[in-house]
Amino acid sequence: MGRPRTRDWDDLRRALLDAAGRLLAAEGPQALGTRRVAHEVGTSTTAVYNLFEDKAGLLRAMFLDGFAALEERFARVPVDGDPEADLLALGHAYRAAARADPHRYDLMFGRPIADFRPDEADLARIGGTYDTLLRAVARCVDAGRFGPADPADIAAHLSALVHGLASLELRGALGDEECADRRWRLALEAACRGHHPEPAG
Amino acid sequence: MGRPRTRDWDDLRRALLDAAGRLLAAEGPQALGTRRVAHEVGTSTTAVYNLFEDKAGLLRAMFLDGFAALEERFARVPVDGDPEADLLALGHAYRAAARADPHRYDLMFGRPIADFRPDEADLARIGGTYDTLLRAVARCVDAGRFGPADPADIAAHLSALVHGLASLELRGALGDEECADRRWRLALEAACRGHHPEPAG
DNA sequence: AGTGTTATGTAACAGCGTTGCGTTACAGTT
DNA sequence: AACTGTAACGCAACGCTGTTACATAACACT
Structure with a gap:
């Protein structure tokens, strides 16, 4: 009724x-x-x-939507090629997501809007995105491309790096597009190189 | 009168x-x-x-104050030791500033508050902070500790990394303090190692 | 004293997120 | 067919925000 x-x-x-x-x-x-x-x-x-419960609930739904879209981009990255190339491709997919919708990226990784902070339940739902990165790092470690280390530590490093690069780029602090391209590439390559096993020792 | x-x-x-x-x-x-x-x-x-002109003006003044405090921390970092150790010390000074006042850090590097975005004049005033990093990187390049590259590109890499690490840590995504300590250290060391000159080549 | 000029607090305005209340529209009952 | 209970829905008000017009207050100078 x-x-x-x-x-x-x-x-x-x-x-x-x-x-x-x-x-x-x-x-x-x-x-x-x-x-x-x-x-x-x-x-x-x-x-x-x-x-939605309130405005924060609407923002939370948009937040989760954004991570679903990011996970979709990650899913389109091949996982059967060279482990290190796959890892770099994940980084570029992350960048593409940030550039595709900068304000949405701020909602997901910054906190431009008051009254909304993701709680533990939200963080649990987006854990899959981080797991994708973690698995890619683990493949590099298993393949001997990275020196013996906790994959979670390396993943934290790379995740911080791509977030920082995306933040700088969206703020316009990475220069024009050509310059930003170069800096993304150089930074990701250098970060990976820093985890390569020692040639002797 | x-x-x-x-x-x-x-x-x-x-x-x-x-x-x-x-x-x-x-x-x-x-x-x-x-x-x-x-x-x-x-x-x-x-x-x-x-x-102040309005609320945004007040926030702008706090923003500039925050960078003055950061520059003060940077100024206390020695510049006459091992170039690479000095660079790592800058990174840890950045981390200390973020942890000392997380909300202030958000105001400076995120944009948690509507109606305020730093304009070009603001960015010019805080350029000194970035220059300190740039000089430290240039010393590493000049000393042959980093392979031949544009110091600005390396500085962009490191600046993105420390910002990303600080963001993750303030969000609690870097684990407990001991874990965060380790990840800061490992990430900064790996990033520097990635710029070391090739042993042969 | 009186006047001009500037500093300062009060109160109003438009906008926001939020919520209580009246209205609408149907299902089931008489 | 008329009535009633219940659920969906929108309007309007509440308390808050940033902002500004205005009245007041306090001095220097004539």
Whole structure:
């Protein structure tokens, strides 16, 4: 009983998420008002509070969506080639994701928007993204391309590096595109080289 | 002529900045309301708009203050020892600054607060901090510790790495303190090793 | 004293996230 | 067919924010 839903919940939820994603990409985080997002899909603020708990819930859903997209990019990276080349390809996929939607990247790895910090449950759901990196590092270690070390330590190093590079690039601190290309390449190569086993010793 | 200032402008400006810094460190960015900061030093919101242009101006001043503090830490790092050891010491000074005031670090290198993005004039004023890193890298290149390369490219690499490490650590993604210590050390050492000249070639 | 000029706090305005309340629209009952 | 209970929905208000217009206050000078 009760009044029937005039719009399907899942459809409306997706519509809100898509609209919010468009607004975020086009105008930045300050465009993500509850009234604005709701109006964009022809509903009212109430829908946001019914479908997500509150505005932070909407941001959390966008956060998780972003990691799903990143994981999809990672999944398209081959895992059967040269282990080190695969690892570099993961880094470039990460860069492509950041450049494809800079504001979304800020939402995922910075915290440009108040009132939202991912909790433990969120971090558990995005662990798969980190696992992909970890497995790629482990393959390099197993293949003897990296000296004997805890793959988690190397993964932490590389994950910090790509995040730092992406942050600098999105801030415009890596120079023009050609210069940024070179610095990404040099930095990733140097980082990998730093883990190569000693030639003698 | 005109009404005399009941408080010295420079004193009041410093008091506002200090109060804002205390609030930011203690309660995070959401505590930085104009009313709150003004009340903390016994004045009114008007003072913020007289002494800084607006709230973004207050944040900009805190931003520049943060870089002044970072530059001070850098200045205490010796520049006459082993070039590579000096470079690592710079990295650890950067880490110490981030850990000393995490929210301030976010203000400087993330963008946790809407309505403030550093403009070109701001970036020019903080260029000295980056120059310190650049000089340390150049000393390593000149000493033959790093293979022949553009010091700016190596500096970009290292700057991205320390920023990434600091971000991960402040997010708690680097594990407990002992683990974070190890990962900072391993990552900085591997990054430097990656720039060492080829033994033969 | 009176006036001009400047410093300062108060109060209002528009916007935000959020929520209570009235309205709408159907299912089941009489 | 009329009624009622329940669920969905939107409007409007609340408290907060940054910002600004305005009234007030306090001096120097005539």
